[in-house]
Structures are given as structure tokens and as C-alpha cells.
Amino acid sequence: MKPRDLAIAVCGTLAFSLTAVQSQSGAPAKPDYPIKPVTFTKVHLNDVFWAPRIEINRTASIPSAFEQCELTGRVNLFDRAAAVLRADTSVDTRPPGYPFDESDLYKVIEGASYSLSVTPDPKLDAYVDGLIAKIAAAQEPDGYIYTTRTIDPKNPHRWAGPERWVFERDDSHELYDLGHLFEAAVAHHLATGKRTLLNVAIRAADLLVATFGPGKRTTWPGHQITEMALVRLYRVTGTEAYLSLAKFLLDERGPGPYPEGERANPRGLNYNQAHLKVVEQSEPVGHAVRAVYMYSGMADVAAVTGDAAMRAAGKRIWDYLIESKLYLTGGIGASGSGEAFGQPYELPNMTAYNETCASVGMDFWNHRLFLLEGDAKYIDVMERTLFNGLVSGVSLDGKTFFYPNPLESNGQHARQEWFGVACCPGNITRFMPSVPGYLYATRGDAVFVNLFAAGSADVDLPGGAIRIVQETRYPWDGAVKIAVTPARARRFAINVRIPGWARNEPVPSDLYRFTDAAPAATVRVNGQAVPLALDKGYVTIDRTWSPGDTIALDLPMPVRRVVSNYQVMANRERVALQRGPIVFAAEWPDNPNGKVRNIVLPDANALSSDFRADLLNGVQVIRGRAVGLALDETGAVRRTEQPFMAIPYATWANRGRGQMAVWLARTDAVARPTPFPTVATTAAIAASPLPNGRGKNPRNMIDGEEPAGSSDSSAYFDWWPVQGSANEWIEMTFAKPSAVSSVELYWFDDTGRGGVRVPASWRLLHKSGDRWLPVETAGPFGVARNAWNAVSFAPVTTTGLRIELTMQPGFSAGVQEWKVK
Ligand SMILES: [Zn+2]
Numbered sequence: 001m002k003p004r005d006l007a008i009a010v011c012g013t014l015a016f017s018l019t020a021v022q023s024q025s026g027a028p029a030k031p032d033y034p035i036k037p038v039t040f041t042k043v044h045l046n047d048v049f050w051a052p053r054i055e056i057n058r059t060a061s062i063p064s065a066f067e068q069c070e071l072t073g074r075v076n077l078f079d080r081a082a083a084v085l086r087a088d089t090s091v092d093t094r095p096p097g098y099p100f101d102e103s104d105l106y107k108v109i110e111g112a113s114y115s116l117s118v119t120p121d122p123k124l125d126a127y128v129d130g131l132i133a134k135i136a137a138a139q140e141p142d143g144y145i146y147t148t149r150t151i152d153p154k155n156p157h158r159w160a161g162p163e164r165w166v167f168e169r170d171d172s173h174e175l176y177d178l179g180h181l182f183e184a185a186v187a188h189h190l191a192t193g194k195r196t197l198l199n200v201a202i203r204a205a206d207l208l209v210a211t212f213g214p215g216k217r218t219t220w221p222g223h224q225i226t227e228m229a230l231v232r233l234y235r236v237t238g239t240e241a242y243l244s245l246a247k248f249l250l251d252e253r254g255p256g257p258y259p260e261g262e263r264a265n266p267r268g269l270n271y272n273q274a275h276l277k278v279v280e281q282s283e284p285v286g287h288a289v290r291a292v293y294m295y296s297g298m299a300d301v302a303a304v305t306g307d308a309a310m311r312a313a314g315k316r317i318w319d320y321l322i323e324s325k326l327y328l329t330g331g332i333g334a335s336g337s338g339e340a341f342g343q344p345y346e347l348p349n350m351t352a353y354n355e356t357c358a359s360v361g362m363d364f365w366n367h368r369l370f371l372l373e374g375d376a377k378y379i380d381v382m383e384r385t386l387f388n389g390l391v392s393g394v395s396l397d398g399k400t401f402f403y404p405n406p407l408e409s410n411g412q413h414a415r416q417e418w419f420g421v422a423c424c425p426g427n428i429t430r431f432m433p434s435v436p437g438y439l440y441a442t443r444g445d446a447v448f449v450n451l452f453a454a455g456s457a458d459v460d461l462p463g464g465a466i467r468i469v470q471e472t473r474y475p476w477d478g479a480v481k482i483a484v485t486p487a488r489a490r491r492f493a494i495n496v497r498i499p500g501w502a503r504n505e506p507v508p509s510d511l512y513r514f515t516d517a518a519p520a521a522t523v524r525v526n527g528q529a530v531p532l533a534l535d536k537g538y539v540t541i542d543r544t545w546s547p548g549d550t551i552a553l554d555l556p557m558p559v560r561r562v563v564s565n566y567q568v569m570a571n572r573e574r575v576a577l578q579r580g581p582i583v584f585a586a587e588w589p590d591n592p593n594g595k596v597r598n599i600v601l602p603d604a605n606a607l608s609s610d611f612r613a614d615l616l617n618g619v620q621v622i623r624g625r626a627v628g629l630a631l632d633e634t635g636a637v638r639r640t641e642q643p644f645m646a647i648p649y650a651t652w653a654n655r656g657r658g659q660m661a662v663w664l665a666r667t668d669a670v671a672r673p674t675p676f677p678t679v680a681t682t683a684a685i686a687a688s689p690l691p692n693g694r695g696k697n698p699r700n701m702i703d704g705e706e707p708a709g710s711s712d713s714s715a716y717f718d719w720w721p722v723q724g725s726a727n728e729w730i731e732m733t734f735a736k737p738s739a740v741s742s743v744e745l746y747w748f749d750d751t752g753r754g755g756v757r758v759p760a761s762w763r764l765l766h767k768s769g770d771r772w773l774p775v776e777t778a779g780p781f782g783v784a785r786n787a788w789n790a791v792s793f794a795p796v797t798t799t800g801l802r803i804e805l806t807m808q809p810g811f812s813a814g815v816q817e818w819k820v821k
Helices: 050-071 074-085 101-118 122-137 147-151 174-192 196-211 226-237 240-252 288-305 308-324 356-373 376-393 423-438 698-702
Strands: 043-045 408-410 440-443 446-449 455-459 466-472 479-486 490-497 512-514 522-525 528-530 538-545 549-554 560-564 574-579 582-587 607-612 619-631 637-648 659-661 684-687 728-748 761-768 771-774 789-806 814-820
Touching: 043 050, 043 423, 050 074, 050 101, 050 423, 074 101, 074 122, 074 147, 101 122, 101 174, 101 423, 122 174, 122 196, 174 196, 174 226, 196 226, 196 240, 226 240, 226 288, 240 288, 288 308, 288 356, 308 356, 356 376, 356 423, 376 423, 376 582, 440 455, 446 466, 446 538, 479 490, 490 549, 522 538, 574 619, 684 698, 698 728, 698 814, 728 761
Parallel strands: 446 490
Antiparallel strands: 043 455, 408 659, 440 446, 455 466, 466 479, 479 549, 490 538, 512 560, 522 528, 522 549, 560 574, 574 582, 582 637, 582 659, 607 619, 619 637, 684 728, 728 789, 728 814, 761 771, 761 789
């Protein structure tokens, strides 16, 4: 199969020029974004950063995500629905884990389609055809697709509601699933030319048009994406009704009243951005993924319809986010509770949620705002997310994924192959192949060079095609050579982005700032310096270009220290490191004693950078000297001069579990001295396993750190989701036989947030030969919250201790810390 020339660019942002370009049929072009991205199939990367990751996505992530969709019954949902439609009465009618499980398959089909359009693969093509046949067979006669209701209309998943659409504003996800179907269908059609999945999407979209709209029924999606997906379907089909429906779904969103029997999400109207009409919103609130998908849809509708209020609202919300709710890594969503934005400046590091999907959505949205406004500040934010908080979502081997992307760890975090709610792996698989489409764009006869990566691009301009070749080791080196080759000498403009970080502006707000000034960027054309007169972040080079002309861009990349706005409590007296677009993190394997939370990095200590080809598939590292803090046996703080090393944040957690920190202490006051080794902190620890084989790191119970309270969510162990069990245990094995006579337990309990409580009861045993014997004590075995529960017992010399506990009925249990003396 010959790679097809896609008419559409990444993420559905097909853009026609608003200027009066006539289409081939002679009809005026339809309005759309004024700036048009150069589609990813026209851009070929052979760079050091993206090309290897895109290949790993193709060879590892996409196959493993399809495998998981098979193993977890997601594909089978369509088979079962199809069987019911054939009147097969022997079907397993159990509901899926979640009503949005089917959307994961759509996402991976979308990613596979992008991949097919660049790298032909007949086997993959045929496999996708087979999946599409299953999806088509699961569609009801009137176009409805929602497998749980089709499989058992009387007893669908409990979030589905008793009838079609009635729980849509809550959590049925009927429109969300269809949104992902539309995205996949458009991608598959453009990649392969086939209409199989597109026809399924059109029948479903026609059902929506027949059901919803002025004078018909109303609703809005509980989880957004349908809006931008409908715009995408409109662009491919030309069916105006899809665009009108996208705008309708945005316009209808807001506080009730709702028709009888329908309700908004019980988590509250902020949760899914229904607290105000969308055009009245200013602050990003609620579930971060839903939010950025909605803002992306608003940008699309504003671009195509010219809706000025919607455009203005998007810009207001963006300003608010950049002022106070953006992590340095470009991640968003501070809180795991509701997967949501926090309050302004509430940016905790260890408990930062920063869902991978939210980073994908951030890049969808920022790219759209650039296409609408032509301002490089949106690309600055997009680049920050892309290189840091987005690629951190996938391991270097492409096989495991982060759901949250925290900025600090005590070893409790690790990527997983798959999740019960498996949105993030699918989003990575569909995003990675589209990355080349973010490099270039055009407006009339002008080109935008937005991102830097070695490779070539064929750019169609009204005055004739040009070829652009970049040579660079970006992001490890800031020297970029851009060769510009028009077919013949002629005049046009090239707008070269000078990144914010190269203009001493880490973000377009005062949320973060560099502590020093770096040398200025330089631009030369054929060796001649070009004045750095910036317009919206670009140097415009408007001249007659001849084949062989080259632009030499030099973006100096010293190691930079970044500090936060003082209002960010979590980062007070702390510093982060950045070099070029890359945010760095200190991780346990590279620093003395496997600790980084005890490091103090004084401002005066010099730092340097070098490339390590042997490390993490080849990365730039930062080195210098720091101070390590540790407690001695008297509890006094000891300071030790020690070597320091940091790696790119996105590559952490590829070498096992352990400490990591982006924001490092500048002074002793905010570092966490390493606890003095005790019989407990030097022991081995194990706990009764969870049925799914996953769970938290038991070492959190013996990390020597003082909990802030029972609900401290930084480093604990629990058995969630096991509830009411009387069979759980923890065993501590000492390095050598030790004389012990007391323990202290600090229980984990997340009352008000989750389902873990102090246990109903527990007991303590010690190892005697091969047997566990209860310790001799009068007790009591305390279960107080927010306190140490001490038990003294008759001294024993033993190799281990064991706790056996019984949970409260209906609740799980967990431990913050376990001390032994
Ligand atoms: Zn996700």
C-alpha cells in the first residue's frame, strides 16, 4: 500500500485558509482555522528523540494495546452485542467493567491507522479490518452503538441508565464512546481510503442528529470529546449538521434544570465543566481531561463558525491555567480526587495527578489555539508538555504506562501494562504517530517552523511547494540548520519560532522564572545575521528564497535553574532544573545511597551537562555537587558533600522503583534528611498480595518517614480494593537476628476521600524457628487514627515480625509506617 497523502492533519485539525482560496470545484473554501498544519505524512523525522519513540509505539505499544483489548474482553463486547442482534440467546450478558471500555479499542484503531498511513503493514491492516467488521456488527439498526445496552437492555452497566441517553450528563459515556468512534473512523478512512468504519460512524452521527438539536431532545456529553470529533467528521463528510450538533452540545452545556429523570454528575457541576455556560467560563475547573477535550472542541467550533464568544472564553481559560494551574512539566490536574484541577497555585508534587490523557489533551488544545491565534506562546506550552509531562506517560520500551505523572516519588510509583480504566495507553498509541504534524504550519504563502527535529518536510504553499530539511540534535543541542528548497527562486516568508525558554521565559506567565539570564538566540541566513525582531514569538524572514539557502538557528542551552511563584507552597525554597525544553529530575540510581529527597542543591553550586549514550537510550544529564542530609543516631542532621546527577524527567522510573524529585531543596530547611537506619528500615518487607497482582510498594511502610496524618497520601501501603478481609498480613524480615520489645503502627485511613479505614483488630507474632508465635503482651493493639499505636511485649530475639489484621466490614485497610524497637 502506498502511504496516502492525508488531507487532514494531526488530531483532526484539518484547516482550510480563511483567506479567499477557491477549492478545485470553484466553490469558496469553507471557513476554518486561519493557519493550516502541515500534515504528519508530509513530515519525515529521523531525529534522536521522536523517531525512535514513534517506532517503539508502532512495534511495541500498538500491538500490546490491541492484545490487552482482546485479553480484557473489550473486543468481546462487540462480539456479544452482535450475537444479541442476531437473536443469539446464549450470550454472556454480564456488563463490562466500565461503560467506556469499548472506547479503548477505538483509540488503538486510531493509532494503528496513523501508523499505517506512514508505515504500510498488510497484516495490521487486515487485523484492523477484522475489528471493524465486529464493530459494524454490533451497531443497532438505527445506528446506535453502546455495547452494554445492546447486550442486555434491561440490565446494562449501572452507569448506563434505564434508557438511552438519560444518564448521558452523568456518566453513561454514550456520547464519549461515539466521539472516539468518530475520531477513529476519520483516521482510518484518511489512512486507508476505506469507508468501512466511516460508514459506521456516519450512521451513528445521523442518529445523534435525528435525536438532538433545536426543537428535538437536548443533552450534553458527561465526558467531552464528541464535540471535536463531530467537527472532524464534518470536515471529512461536509455534512453541516454534524458541525451544528457540535455547537449545540457546547451551547446546551450548563447548570440545569434538566428534564425529569435526567441528572448531572453527582460529583457536582464543576466536575464536568457544567457550572456555567461554556462562553461564560474563565477558570479551568473539574476533571482535567474532560476540560481540555472541551476546550479543544470550543476552539474547533470557534474556528469553523467564527463564534467570537467561544474564542474569547478559550483564551480566558488558557490565561487562567497558565497563571496558576500548570506544572513545570506541562502536566495539568493537581488532584487525584475527581482527577481534577486544584485551586490556583495548588500544585503538590508527590500527589500531583497530571493524567497522561490530560497532557495529550493539552497538546490538542494548545495546537488548536496556535492555529486560531498564530501566537508562539501556545507552542511554548505545547512543547513543554510534549517533551516532559506527555512522554513520561510511556516507558522507554513502549510497554508500560503511567496514569498519574507525579513530580516527586518515594518509590510508590511504577508504570503498568494496562489499567481497569485504560484511557491512557490508548491515548499514547494514537498520539505518538501524529507528532510530526506538530512541526510546521502555513498561513497563505508563509511557513511556521514551530518545533525542531531532524528530518524533512514537503510543504505546499500557494506559490509552489518547498522542501525543508532540518539538521539538529535537538533537544540535546540547540544548533538547528534549516535548509530551504523551493522549486525555483521566489519570495515567501518563514516564521521561525524562538522558544520562550530561549527568551528567558519558561512559561508565558509569572508562575515560573529562571534565576539567571541566558545568552540570546541567534538566527543567520546564509551566514548573515538576522535581527531578532520578534512578533508573537517568531522571527519572520521574508525574502526571495533560492534552492540551497539555509537558516542557522542557535538556541544556547546552558543548565538553567527555575523557581516558582511564591504562592506555590509546594515549591517554596525549591529549585528545578531545565536545559532547552527538557525538565530534569534527580532519581535514586544516580545519587548517593539511592536517595534524592534529602538533597540540598545550593544556588552557588555550579552545574554542567553532558550526553550519556549508554543511559536511558541516550540522554543529556546534568551533574554537579550537592549536599546530602541524614539523621544520626542522636537525631541530629549530618551534612555530606556529595556528587549530584539529574536525568530528563520523562525518562524516570525506567530502572525500578525509588525516589525521584523535580523540585529540589535550595536550603536545608525543606530537605528531608535520610532517617537513621533502624532494625525496621533495614529489614525486608512483604504483605499479603492483591488479587490482581498489583498494589502499592510495601517498602512505604518502613521508609522511616514521619506521616503527616493517617490520610497523608504521599507514601503508604494499602490493600485497596480488598474490603472486609480477615486474612491480610505483613511480614518484616530482619537483616540479622535482633532483640526487639516494641512496635509502633501508624494506620492509613482516607475517610472523606476513599474506602480505607483503620482495621477492626490486629495481632503481632514473632518468628521462632519456622513458626510464627504471638508475642507476649497485655496489649492493647490500638487502632487510633492520626497517632502512633504502640505495643510493648516480652523481649524476643528473632529474625522477623508478622502483623495479622482484620478489616472493618465494607472497608479496606492500610499502613503508613511501622516502627520496631
Ligand atoms: Zn487517561
